[in-house]
Amino acid sequence: MKHIVIVGGGYAGATAAHWIARLGRQRSRVTLINERAEFSERVRMHQLASGKILPTRRLAELSARVRLIVGRVERVDPADRRVLLADGGTVSYDSLILAPGSAARQPDFEVSGPLHSVATHQEALRLRAAVASTVVGDPVTVIGAGLTGLELATELSAVGHRVRVLESDTLAAWAHHRARRWLRAELPRLGVELVATTVRGVEAGLLQTDLGELRSALTVWAGGFVPPDLLGDCGQLNERGQLIVDRALRVPGHPEVLVAGDSAGVVDQAGRPLRMACQTAVPMGARAAGNALRIVHGRPVQRFRMRYVGTNLALGPGHGLTQVSDFDDSPLPVYFTGPASARVKEIASRGAAWSATGS
Ligand SMILES: Cc1cc2nc3c(=O)[nH]c(=O)nc-3n(C[C@H](O)[C@H](O)[C@H](O)COP(=O)(O)OP(=O)(O)OC[C@H]3O[C@@H](n4cnc5c(N)ncnc54)[C@H](O)[C@@H]3O)c2cc1C
Structure with missing residues (x-):
C-alpha cells in the first residue's frame, strides 16, 4: 500500500x-x-x-x-x-x-523590547495574556496595516483598548480606490488611529519612528508572513x-x-x-x-x-469590508460593508474550517 x-x-x-x-x-x-x-x-x-x-x-x-x-x-x-x-x-x-x-516575518528594524505577533496559535495565546494585563487607556500599537493588522486593531479597539496602527505603505492596496477611501474614513470611527510612518526600532514601552518617539504599552508586529x-x-x-x-x-x-x-x-x-x-x-x-x-x-x-471571488476584512464583531474581485484577485468596483460583510466572512471562515476538518 x-x-x-x-x-x-x-x-x-x-x-x-x-x-x-x-x-x-x-x-x-x-x-x-x-x-x-x-x-x-x-x-x-x-x-x-x-x-x-x-x-x-x-x-x-x-x-x-x-x-x-x-x-x-x-x-x-x-x-x-x-x-x-x-x-x-x-x-x-x-x-x-x-x-x-x-509564521511572522522577521521585522526589519531593531527590537530591544517586547514585540508580539498574532501569526500563529502560540503567538496569539502569548498576545492574549499581554492584552489581558494591559491597562485600558494605555496606548496599544499595531505595526502594519495589512489584513491581519487591521483585523487585530479593530478587534482590540472593540474590547476597549486605545489602538493605533502604523503603516509606511498604501492602505489596503488590495482594495478598489472607493473601498480604500471608505476604509480610511471608517477606521477613526472604530476608534483606530492610522499613522503613516516607518518604524525604526522597538524598545521597552517606546517606539522609534520617522515621526519621533511614540509611547506604547503593548506593541504587535503584523508585517507579513514567511x-x-x-x-x-x-x-x-x-x-x-x-x-x-x-x-x-x-x-x-x-x-x-x-x-x-x-x-x-x-x-x-x-x-x-x-x-x-x-x-x-x-x-x-x-x-x-x-x-x-x-x-x-x-x-x-x-x-x-x-x-478568487473577493477579500474579506473583519472590522471588529459584526462589521467588515468585503471587496469583490475578479477571478485573478484584482478588485472590481464593488464592495459592501457592515453586518452583511461580517456574515459573509463568518460563512467563509466556517466553510474553510469545515473543508479542512469536516466539522
Ligand atoms: C489573524 C489572521 C487572520 C487571517 N485572516 C484571513 C482571512 O480572513 N482570509 C484568508 O483567506 N486568510 C486569512 N489569514 C491567512 C490564513 O490563515 C493563512 O493563509 C492560512 O492559514 C494558510 O494555510 P496553511 O494550511 O498553508 O497554513 P496554516 O494554517 O498555518 O497551517 C500550517 C500547520 O502546519 C503546522 N506546522 C508548521 N511547521 C511544522 C513542522 N515543522 N512540523 C509539523 N507541523 C508544522 C502548524 O502548526 C500549522 O498547524 C489570516 C491569518 C491570520 C494570522
Whole structure:
C-alpha cells in the first residue's frame, strides 16, 4: 500500500488529509504530522488574542483512515524519501505534501523590547495574556496595516483598548480606490488611529519612528508572513521564502513532493504569486491530495488553477469590508460593508474550517 505523508495540519494539510482519506480507498494510507493535536483556525487568531474562546477541533477526529503524529518535522530528506522529526523519529513516504504554512516575518528594524505577533496559535495565546494585563487607556500599537493588522486593531479597539496602527505603505492596496477611501474614513470611527510612518526600532514601552518617539504599552508586529526554513531542504525558494512548484504543485527535481498553502510558491497565469490566504490554501490542499494519489498510482497529474471571488476584512464583531474581485484577485468596483460583510466572512471562515476538518 502506498504511503502519503502530509506535513502541517492547517487549512491546506488537513484538507489534503481529508481528501486522501475519502478518495484513496484501500490503495493508499495517509499520515498527517502536525505540531499540535488540534486544528489551528488561523483566520481567527486576532479573536483569540483579544479574549474570545474558539471551538476545539481535534485532528485525530478527521478520519479513522488518517494516522496522526503530533510532532515537529525538523528536516526533509527528499533523496531518501523521509522526514525527520524533532524527537529523533523518521517517517518514510512514497509521496509527500508539504503544508507547514507560515509564521511572522522577521521585522526589519531593531527590537530591544517586547514585540508580539498574532501569526500563529502560540503567538496569539502569548498576545492574549499581554492584552489581558494591559491597562485600558494605555496606548496599544499595531505595526502594519495589512489584513491581519487591521483585523487585530479593530478587534482590540472593540474590547476597549486605545489602538493605533502604523503603516509606511498604501492602505489596503488590495482594495478598489472607493473601498480604500471608505476604509480610511471608517477606521477613526472604530476608534483606530492610522499613522503613516516607518518604524525604526522597538524598545521597552517606546517606539522609534520617522515621526519621533511614540509611547506604547503593548506593541504587535503584523508585517507579513514567511514560510518555515524546512522547505529549503527540497528545492529552490522564491523571494517570499516559498518553495517553488510547477502548475501541478510538484517540486521540480522531486516530482513526488508537492507543496500546498502559504508555503507553496505558485504563480497565476500572469506570473504573479498567489495570495497567502486560507482561500488559496483549501483548494490547493484538495488539488495536492488528488495529485499525490495520481503520482503514487502512476496516473497523470492535474494543474492547479485558483479562482478568487473577493477579500474579506473583519472590522471588529459584526462589521467588515468585503471587496469583490475578479477571478485573478484584482478588485472590481464593488464592495459592501457592515453586518452583511461580517456574515459573509463568518460563512467563509466556517466553510474553510469545515473543508479542512469536516466539522
Ligand atoms: C489573524 C489572521 C487572520 C487571517 N485572516 C484571513 C482571512 O480572513 N482570509 C484568508 O483567506 N486568510 C486569512 N489569514 C491567512 C490564513 O490563515 C493563512 O493563509 C492560512 O492559514 C494558510 O494555510 P496553511 O494550511 O498553508 O497554513 P496554516 O494554517 O498555518 O497551517 C500550517 C500547520 O502546519 C503546522 N506546522 C508548521 N511547521 C511544522 C513542522 N515543522 N512540523 C509539523 N507541523 C508544522 C502548524 O502548526 C500549522 O498547524 C489570516 C491569518 C491570520 C494570522
